[in-house]
Amino acid sequence: MKYYSLLKRGNSHADYCEDNLFVHSWNDEFVLAAVFDGCSSGEDSYFASALLAKITKKVCLSYTLSSQNIDIVLQEILFLIVENYHKQANTLALSTNELLSTILISITDINTKQSEIICIGDGFFAVNGQAIEIDQQNKPNYLAYNLSDIAVLEKFNQWYTDFPQKYSFYNVNDLSIATDGILSFVIHSNDQKLIMAEEKNKITSIEFLIKDTKLNALKIMQYRKYNMIKRLYGLINYDDLAMIRIIL
Amino acid sequence: MDNDKINDPNFGDLNFNLDFGNFNPDEIETDETINAVFIVDTSYSINTYVHELNSAFNEFVEAMQKSHVADRLFVSVIEFNQKVRVNTGFQPITSIAPMDFSKSIGSVTSLYDAVKIGVKNAIDYRENLENSGVETKTLIFIITDGDDNNSNTSARTVKRILDGIKLDEQNAFSFTSILFGVGEASNFERARTEMGIEHLAQVGTSGSEIKKMIGFISQSISSVSNGQAFPPNF
Numbered sequence: 001m002k003y004y005s006l007l008k009r010g011n012s013h014a015d016y017c018e019d020n021l022f023v024h025s026w027n028d029e030f031v032l033a034a035v036f037d038g039c040s041s042g043e044d045s046y047f048a049s050a051l052l053a054k055i056t057k058k059v060c061l062s063y064t065l066s067s068q069n070i071d072i073v074l075q076e077i078l079f080l081i082v083e084n085y086h087k088q089a090n091t092l093a094l095s096t097n098e099l100l101s102t103i104l105i106s107i108t109d110i111n112t113k114q115s116e117i118i119c120i121g122d123g124f125f126a127v128n129g130q131a132i133e134i135d136q137q138n139k140p141n142y143l144a145y146n147l148s149d150i151a152v153l154e155k156f157n158q159w160y161t162d163f164p165q166k167y168s169f170y171n172v173n174d175l176s177i178a179t180d181g182i183l184s185f186v187i188h189s190n191d192q193k194l195i196m197a198e199e200k201n202k203i204t205s206i207e208f209l210i211k212d213t214k215l216n217a218l219k220i221m222q223y224r225k226y227n228m229i230k231r232l233y234g235l236i237n238y239d240d241l242a243m244i245r246i247i248l
Numbered sequence: 249m250d251n252d253k254i255n256d257p258n259f260g261d262l263n264f265n266l267d268f269g270n271f272n273p274d275e276i277e278t279d280e281t282i283n284a285v286f287i288v289d290t291s292y293s294i295n296t297y298v299h300e301l302n303s304a305f306n307e308f309v310e311a312m313q314k315s316h317v318a319d320r321l322f323v324s325v326i327e328f329n330q331k332v333r334v335n336t337g338f339q340p341i342t343s344i345a346p347m348d349f350s351k352s353i354g355s356v357t358s359l360y361d362a363v364k365i366g367v368k369n370a371i372d373y374r375e376n377l378e379n380s381g382v383e384t385k386t387l388i389f390i391i392t393d394g395d396d397n398n399s400n401t402s403a404r405t406v407k408r409i410l411d412g413i414k415l416d417e418q419n420a421f422s423f424t425s426i427l428f429g430v431g432e433a434s435n436f437e438r439a440r441t442e443m444g445i446e447h448l449a450q451v452g453t454s455g456s457e458i459k460k461m462i463g464f465i466s467q468s469i470s471s472v473s474n475g476q477a478f479p480p481n482f
Contacts, residue, residue: 223279224381231378
């Protein structure tokens with residue numbers, strides 16, 4: 001199994017990238033990938049995303065696998081993230097407006113090639129090259145809206161059971177998860193041919209990121225592909241982009 | 249090497265059968281490199297300071313191999329006297345072996361040929377890297393007394409090439425050339441102006457001056473790697 005990450009500030013954000021990401025593998029058995037998209041109209045939302053990434057890291061480092069069922073593992077880890085996020089929000093006296101970030105987490109069993117994905121808010125993922133966009137018309141249902149309600153285990157379990165944006169996949173060989181910045185490539189070149197081909201090149205660029213395996217011997221593969229998109233298609237991401245690709 | 253990569257008539261048939269042996273872009277573990285080209289005069293005139301140059305250059309390589317830019321720094325070394333020789337094409341600094349510039353000291357100076365060849369390889373390699381997703385900053389360091397008396401290439405041709413490079417928006421802030429002039433100022437000042445080299449630094453032939461020059465080069469590389477302006481004061 002190999003994983004590749006990509007984190008790039010969007011052209012529309014002058015100072016900060018409001019997205020973040022984290023990847024963790026347990027003994028090359030299970031791998032967790034998570035991307036977070038801070039809300040631009042929130043307050044210091046780069047911080048919300050970074051805090052979630054750090055909390056996810058802390059949770060993963062201290063988590064002992066209790067089950068071979070990755071849906072259960074995902075549920076347990078997500079609860080620990082929610083519990084810790086709620087605690088940190090209280091400790092730092094953060095308002096809801098300072099906690100607005102989407103969460104997209106996948107857990108993959110490397111041996112059985114099964115993946116479980118949860119998307120809280122909007123996002124994008126691709127399984128074996130098939131892209132799926134979770135679109136909430138730019139009004140994502142952030143975790144922060146329900147945080148204090150679901151920071152207790154019983155309530156969380158009920159919320160998790162009822163939560164609709166959960167997905168299971170089998171025979172996974174190539175999985176990508178990303179914030180919606182992956183859909184925001186725009187032309188930044190004056191080359192008329194590239195401008196004419198913008199829409200086609202946007203689609204090709206996304207496919208390049210989720211399907212193409214050139215340079216897969218390099219950990220930096222997705223960054224290199226990103227630069228190629230910029231150079232060859234004259235495209236650049238308007239919105240911040242966090243992406244993790246796992247090739248089994 | 250493919251001469252067709254640059255559709256610039258100025259490059260002409262400038263292969264000279266030189267094999268650069270540049271590092272394979274597909275094996276580079278980074279998305280941004282600093283490519284430094286050393287074009288070193290090994291004509292008879294460098295006899296007085298060649299040992300200082302060897303020692304300072306090799307210390308530079310050793311220091312850069314341990315520096316924070318080591319994984320991003322690629323170096324090419326070209327020597328010239330009556331002939332132009334490629335000591336190494338672009339290779340990671342970590343694999344650059346010690347150099348001995350005293351081995352093949354020659355009688356005359358083919359400065360313009362050497363600069364043209366060094367720049368062409370830098371541009372070809374840069375294009376290869378960029379097409380494979382590696383962003384590149386290029387630094388050309390020319391160490392010479394400037395008294396060209398053997399080139400087939402004219403200084404004006406070199407200037408046209410360098411001017412063309414700078415006109416390309418993509419290169420505007422990521423391609424820099426500097427000439428370190430050793431010896432008679434009127435010679436290297438003329439060479440610098442006629443070739444259109446951006447920066448000039450005058451260097452004495454003492455050990456401390458040569459060390460100072462190499463220290464300046466290290467500092468320039470560090471500055472460029474941090475996204476700062478080039479060059480710091482010499």
